[in-house]
Amino acid sequence: AQKVTQAQTEISVVEKEDVTLDCVYETRDTTYYLFWYKQPPSGELVFLIRRNSFDEQNEISGRYSWNFQKSTSSFNFTITASQVVDSAVYFCALAPGGYQKVTFGTGTKLQVIP
Amino acid sequence: EAGVAQSPRYKIIEKRQSVAFWCNPISGHATLYWYQQILGQGPKLLIQFQNNGVVDDSQLPKDRFSAERLKGVDSTLKIQPAKLEDSAVYLCASSPLRGGANSPLHFGNGTRLTVT
Numbered sequence: 001a002q003k004v005t006q007a008q009t010e011i012s013v014v015e016k017e018d019v020t021l022d023c024v025y026e027t028r029d030t031t032y033y034l035f036w037y038k039q040p041p042s043g044e045l046v047f048l049i050r051r052n053s054f055d056e057q058n059e060i061s062g063r064y065s066w067n068f069q070k071s072t073s074s075f076n077f078t079i080t081a082s083q084v085v086d087s088a089v090y091f092c093a094l095a096p097g098g099y100q101k102v103t104f105g106t107g108t109k110l111q112v113i114p
Numbered sequence: 115e116a117g118v119a120q121s122p123r124y125k126i127i128e129k130r131q132s133v134a135f136w137c138n139p140i141s142g143h144a145t146l147y148w149y150q151q152i153l154g155q156g157p158k159l160l161i162q163f164q165n166n167g168v169v170d171d172s173q174l175p176k177d178r179f180s181a182e183r184l185k186g187v188d189s190t191l192k193i194q195p196a197k198l199e200d201s202a203v204y205l206c207a208s209s210p211l212r213g214g215a216n217s218p219l220h221f222g223n224g225t226r227l228t229v230t
Binding site for chain 2: 004035037042043044045046047050091093101102104105106107
């Protein structure tokens, strides 16, 4: 069985602060994929990043960075110098290799205060 | 490219009534998904199609929910009869087959259903 836990329900930060969203996952598969999606108030989920289980290299994309650690089954997401436009619900998700059944976490609502 | 289209955007019905949602995926995307997102929760997969065949419908309440994708393009999700607990946002997503088994999902804006 697969499980994704996002323990932080809501986070509020002041604009320009850094913020880290936590994601812990459980799976028995040796090959799997991890994702982060953003859901702004408009409702449409937007893909941010995908990582496979064999690639633990951290990734940076502009103000976004992701830290994948298999040893702790975590895939955390950091936003540097947050902006009001970052306000959204962020979902971490997990899928087994070879099959697109994606399990989503419960999401973390991020509010960036100007 | 045009995104995933869903309609209607909002729907309010009384319990025991029926309702249908429509989804048109991104052109060329072989895989189509219906997700249910209850307020405060993550999306839960209801059914997954690959072309016009069902890949996974293990979490679809088949006594009241049905879905079809007859020509392998657009899809319809129906609820009959609706219950109060069906109040949720119904999200449609699609993905290309060529991107691999775990290519990112492209989501529509969803249909917000309220059952009173």
